[in-house]
Amino acid sequence: MKASRREFLKATGASSLSLMLGGTYSLRVLAQSQDAMVQHEYSGWENFHRNQWSWDKKTRGAHLINCTGACPHNVYTKDGVVLREEASKDIAPMPGLPEYNPRGCNKGVCGVDYQYGPHRIKYPLIRVGERGEGKWRRASWDEALEMIADKIVDTIKNEAPDCISVFSPVPAVAPVSFAAGHRFAHYIGAHTHTFFDWYGDHPTGQTQTCGVQGDSCETADWFNAKFIILWGANPSITRIPDAHYLSEASLNGTKIVSISPDYNASSIKADQWLHLKPGTDGALGMAMAYVIIKEKLFDVHGVKEQTDLPYLVRKDNQRFLRESDVVANGSTGKFYAWDAKTGKAVIMKGCWGDEPAQKGPPVAFMGRNTNTFPKGYIDLGDLDPALEGTYKIQLKDGSSVEVQPVFDILKTRIMKQNTPEAAAAVTGIPAKVIVQLAKDYATAKPAMIISGGGTNHWYYSDVLLRVFHLLSALTASEGKNGGGLQHYIGQWKPTFLPGLAALAWPETPAKQRFCQTTIWTYVHAEVNDEMLNSNIDTNKYLRKSIATKQMPLLPANGRDPKVFIVYRGNYLNQAKGQKYVLRNLWPKLELIVDINIRMDSTALYSDIVLPSAHWYEKTDLNVTMEHTSINMTEPAIKPMWESRTDWQIFQALAKKVEESARRKKFERYNDEQFKWVRDLTNLWNQMTMDGKLADDEAACQFILDTAPQTKGITMAMLRDKPQRFKGNWTSPMQEGVPYTPFKNYVVDKKPWPTLTGRQQFYFDHDTFFDMGLELPVYKGPINADKFPLRFNTPHSRYAIHSTFKDNVQMLRLQRGGPSVEMAPADAKARGINDNDWVEVWNDHGKVICRVKVRKGEQSGRVSMWHTPELYMDLIEGSSQSVCPVRISPTHLVGNYGHLVFRPNYYGPGGTQRDSRVEVKRYIGATPMPL
Amino acid sequence: MTQRQLAMVIDLNKCIGCQTCTLACKSQWTDRGGREFMYWNHVETRPGKGYPRDWQQAGGGWEGDKLKPGRLPRLAEDYGIPADFSFDATLFKEGEQPLRPTEPMQWGPNWDEDQGAGEFPNGYFFYLPRLCNHCTKPACLAACPRQAISKREEDGIVLIDQERCRGYRYCVAACPYKKIYFNPLAGRSEKCIFCYPRVEQGIPQACAYQCVGRARHVAYLDDREGAVHRLVNEWKVALPLHPEHGTQPNVYYVPPLSPATFDANGKPTGQPRIPDDYLVELFGPAVKQALAVLQREIARKEKGEASALMDMLIAYKHGDMFRLGRPPEQRS
């Protein structure tokens, strides 16, 4: 590789070269090009290319990287060398819709690069230099695993099992790999981590409104929409395999509006682009609600049946009117509406306190299991709940209170606060344009809002999502193909959750320690979020939430974390508050283990690094929310060098812990919390179900067999072609119809899994009142950093988070390294030119990188493609250096009906978008490369 | 004229600039051996200087029956030296050494990505994928004193005979699209081969078959059933790039529509933001009619009426985008 490069540069005269024939010169002129058409024999050099396009083995391949694509590929191998991959193009089409094929992207066609590339970890490595320096010594598997096992046993013995933590995200991608470390943690008593919330991808506002972890339609359903608002979503860059549905919908007559501060790769495809000021989306949304309500464009029946907007609220204390207020021994989980027909308050069916005859088992992704209610349960029938008015109710103590429907309160507020004129002043979008947008949205059927990281990473993203939900509830577009609020961030949805959970936490998740990663990081990294500048005392809410066990903090009893095992995730590189993490959290960790195919930033800053098999060297599954076909990967070749699959690595570690426990005479311990006497000498049997799951493929099949969503699908079938799920989360799977969520509630009319049994917009909870968030409302961005420019970190088309950031082909299609993008006016004001080095800083940290001046960027904001690896061409820091961890108090609520902590179901995200920075030209030295 | 001409249509309204085509081609054909800097297929942001830098000002093509002079692009300044890195020093050796290109990048295949033209909020840009046009009247072919370039009878693919080529680079200068590259290691010129080994097996070109925007149609120009003939000759919505160079390209483009500009009060004007003049500059005067047809047919769809043109561009079935004379189920 190196030699040929030197040759190449020599032959071309390197950078100083101009091809010798540079300049204009005359050519031999031919009167007719045809004259030159000599017939050639195609037997000589042409065969070179024919040979290039040949192979002797074709296998299934997938890219196991949280890209959300889950694109089935074929991998081509010749003479034992993997050559390349190509989209397999065999997802079954659906009638009347453009097909999913070909599914892939620019990174996917370079998947093989990580197999043979210079980033590959070949052997177990033990750090001999400083953390982050890159000085290693090669170790044997035995030595490395023994060191880890000994430390684990010592830590359990001398400290506590919850001082050991295992981080591995995104089970939809390679669930067997995911389960490996989680199952190991499960049996030794260590804690694992949440990730969906920590990454800021969890649609907290949707959990609040709908009582589900999250759910969205598969992207083929975009084609069914008549009107699409891209709201903080840039699919041309972040959903490359799916973006075609937008242009195809557009060619099919669908109107597309892109709402985004900058003119981006998706705005260019829209009929209209609206460039609001960053973070003012909520003002726009509320003004749309104003128009829809004022012009009576809302679906009255839908609002009465599917939302809590008719529910009665007491005027004296702003709480819902509950049955317990009215009747002795009444339920606190039953709520009323005012029936206009009978002139009486009636209890609405399907509330929290209303249980089905046959109670279903808890479902991890639902606030409560409402599946066993009969169909049609929340149908209004003869009921006509009032949306407006004030009524008198007699309470059980004989006194009476005035009550008012939620809708009435909301409407009054909106009419006062959210006029299009007021929104125009905030957003920069003219009032007339807002009015038109609202009318177009409300009258097109079906209309869809597609949102993404642009709107979900704000401090107040939960209420913003509630505003979007309000729009989709007012227009009754949920639960309908082509409609609804659809959010896409992260490949977070393991549709086969029951199968996955059985593999990862075999004694049930109830017997697993889960920490909430945002809180874990915030506390142990001692983050200063500077939220006091915005008059919000995070610690007040956090302390209370932890003390009352609404949210967990591990290790318990004020201990520090000691052992950190990270794999399939780049915790350090992605960490918000990165400076705090490196300065305060990292020194607390006595052993950091990273298991990886490549030397990423977390690996580089670890103590022991173990080589993991590449995606084309192991068997595993891959699913996504973007489509409903499950696909797989399998070994094209054996794991290279000394690498092993994650499933095998944790089995080997289990054996080493057994040995160490015997050696250290610490074979058993009593885990008080779970009343579980753990046997550390039987781990391998537990890991493998007495050997039955020892093989990776057997573990895959176990997931498929155990989940109702995939039962009946075999690995042999997946080898043949991708297979569609047999069941799903909140809607049935229908032949030939794209999946869209919430049909169980909208079509089948079972109660929504929320406290109120409806899409819930009113939260009579102290924290919500305290924060002024009891109803959908516009909350501006946080300005706690006293710096002039908003700092934006969108996803790049050349990377999936940090993966592929260091891919040579991707870097050549950029400018060789990370950069921050800036509007021409902002650059000019600072004397900055395109491709200069710049310093970007605030009180949390600094990043020094190159700048790209981009006309489509809005003045007042800079954007940096999020999370380049720390070792990339940065003079200092990285994109996360200037972003602290900021916890929204409402995310800490865990004692309110469907708002409870469950891993990745509900918990704080940490936010990313509200950071502010200043930028100046960097005039220091730029170190020379080697 | 060759007997048949294989041709490609790229729908710029569907191209999302993802570069999947670029890398599908690269990993298939040009990732080693002195080809690292060459992109037989690349996607550039328009307006922009493109790749190689300022190729539109580099001459070449025909003036009537005469070849126009052309300029050779320079490696570092116009193509850009392909960045390389010392991973080993950064990741596996002591000392903190950032991953920095060993030669600083001055330009690259996508240097001015997304930069475009115009002033906020009325700026504009779009993506233009470019590959050899396998021209009917190839200037490259005419310029080669060794007669090393030929056009295949059976499909019109233009190839450089690697045994005859002596690396004189007249072809590089003559091609007005600058789609021939000199391989300094091999000492020969190289270019897109229209994936003939695949085409011979009835499999579409890597760039087209992998295009996840589903933007590319491939068929023989004379195949009346094929999308290419229908889009180019019947609907006349697909146009060659810079037809004025006279090479008669066989890669055609459906021109891009764009969101409306804003007036001084921030209200949408209803006028597309990509100026017609700019598109005329690229695709010739026929572009106006093509845009009008596209708008008319989209309006039909909006009203719920049928449009055979839109259905063809939507391309419900991926297989329908390609007609190479082999059964569509025969796939790689």
Ligand code: SF4
């Ligand atoms: S595009 Fe250039 S290289 Fe290709 S055939 Fe035409 S003139 Fe020759």
Ligand code: SF4
């Ligand atoms: S046709 Fe083949 S060789 Fe030509 S650009 Fe496309 S992928 Fe590359």
Ligand code: SF4
């Ligand atoms: S793969 Fe298709 S959509 Fe992507 S850049 Fe290439 S032509 Fe455009």
